[in-house]
Amino acid sequence: MPIIRRLPEALINRIAAGEVVERPASALKELIENAIDAGATRISIRIEEGGLALLEVTDDGCGMGPEEMALALERHATSKLPDEAIEQVATLGFRGEALPSIASVARLTLESRVRGVEQGWKRVVDHGALVEEGPAALPPGTRVRVEQLFGKVPARRKFLRSARSEYAACLDIVRRLAMARPDVGFTLEHGGRRILGLQGGEGLEARVAQIVDRALADNGVTIGLERGTMRLSGLAGLPTFNRGVADHQYLFVNGRPVKDRLLIGAVRGAYSGMLAHDRHAVLALFLELDPEDLDVNVHPAKTEVRFRDAPSVRGFIVSGLRDALSTGDKRSAQAPDASAMARWQVEPSAPEPEPRLSSIFTGRDWSSPGSSVRQPSSPWNTHVAEIFDAPQGRAEVAEPLPEETENFPLGIARGQVAQTYIVAEATDGLVIVDQHAAHERLVLERLRAARGTGEGASQALLMPEVVELDEPACDRLEDKAGDFAELGLSIERFGPGAMLVRAVPAILAKADPAALLQDLADDLAQHGESLLLGERIEHVLATMACHGSVRAGRTLSVPEMNALLREMERTPRSGQCNHGRPTWVKLSMGDVEKLFGRH
Structure with a gap:
């Protein structure tokens, strides 16, 4: 009979990392959420090789002291649950596993300074082992560097995708979190190149249009609906402003980016009868409801949620979207198709045609002095008939436009x-x-x-x-x-x-x-x-x-x-x-x- 034993702490952290840290984008998501929960107004992100070589997140939040930093690197230690009412959680993260899990599979450098304190502190953990600790010079806030992700776990690293694919996943995470918080400024650099530069304090619609598609501002309708404790806001594209894939649908619940089947189905239902089956709407929807009516502790990565009254939520979203579209969707896509407009070109000037003398002198035998000119094969009246038999256009007389136009x-x-x-x-x-x-x-x-x-x-x-x-x-x-x-x-x-x-x-x-x-x-x-x-x-x-x-x-x-x-x-x-x-x-x-x- 096998013997039951307690697992060592390092192995526990690696098992937890398998749930929380699937790829560089997963680690980046946890770090940015921590920065947002710390009250940051500006968040700077640096990535190298799609996050495989480096992930760095710097914020100007509240910061941590040395004792708090030590606790933050322990499992199940968090500042985001002031009591045991987990159903009342209002922050993005609350499990207390992200930092120790990341530190168990990478080299993590944590630097932080509390506002009003002259000196910051640094802790370096290399794949679960503390290797360095001491003072650090940095402005108020926190900086987290993650290097050599899965460097000592080759079984996990070989399942990662290419640097380009991992970068695309990281970019998607940053875009979603930046969209959820237009009051926070975000900058993103990849390989030394500036990718995003978003100023804080923008309106929700402006931030959504800036991230998703600038044309969405002119081809979308603003959503604003309340029913009881539920509130729906955001920006929804006109049905004619669509895409061939659903990658441009961004859904948020209480400020948390989610990929929920119920919400995706509600969007599809709202646009039914207005979109072809192979086309997808472009939108960003923000649903807010009482935390007690929502379970966000379904998945370790918190990308899935469970609603207490799912049919009501679905009906609320469908009716809200349809109401908004019924007021604004008399519009079509604002501009004609660019490729079609490109075909409207000035007719190029054609070379002068050669004189058709043969049509006039047809039949003349120039070698015979007694030959005479034969009549053209097509009489003039035939040409006239062709002109007047041509298709005639039908249009209204071009009178001045009436005033009521x-x-x-x-x-x-x-x-x-x-x-x-x-x-x-x-x-x-x-x-x-x-x-x-x-x-x-x-x-x-x-x-x-x-x-x-x-x-x-x-x-x-x-x-x-x-x-x-x-x-x-x-x-x-x-x-x-x-x-x-x-x-x-x-x-x-x-x-x-x-x-x-x-x-x-x-x-x-x-x-x-x-x-x-x-x-x-x-x-x-x-x-x-x-x-x-x-x-x-x-x-x-x-x-x-x-x-x-x-x-x-x-x-x-x-x-x-x-x-x-x-x-x-x-x-x-x-x-x-x-x-x-x-x-x-x-x-x-x-x-x-x-x-x-x-x-």
């Missing part, structure tokens, strides 16, 4: 191009509208409005339909039958392995009840909550809107074009179609003048 952001229709695009003149530029994409959005919003008012919410089937499913699926559907009934879906149990559908939502009248119930049963099995009937309805609504909208290739009259423009100005989310593509773009008068060299 100032109230029409999308301008007055002037014509139609390729039976697909409406060309309109606004007071500040030229607007081009995709008629199918625009009308598709308008139809979808009408269907949503009808659903919201309950008009024709449910439609009874002429003959109730029996849907056969396995018994566990029927059990799940039966448990949620009351919730489904509120949305117009009336179902009841019909034996061990079947459900009876008596009525469906009116807007799903043409949907297949069997497919609908199968999808709902699968969703309940996967998620455990009936959150997806509404999303299923949204998907069907989007499909109906696409088939019920004005198609490309249809000729519209000028009054029809103007009616479409006016409804777009009144309708939320009209800046993008149901697939996330822009419904209109605008060329400012300055852009038009540049095309003709008049600027």
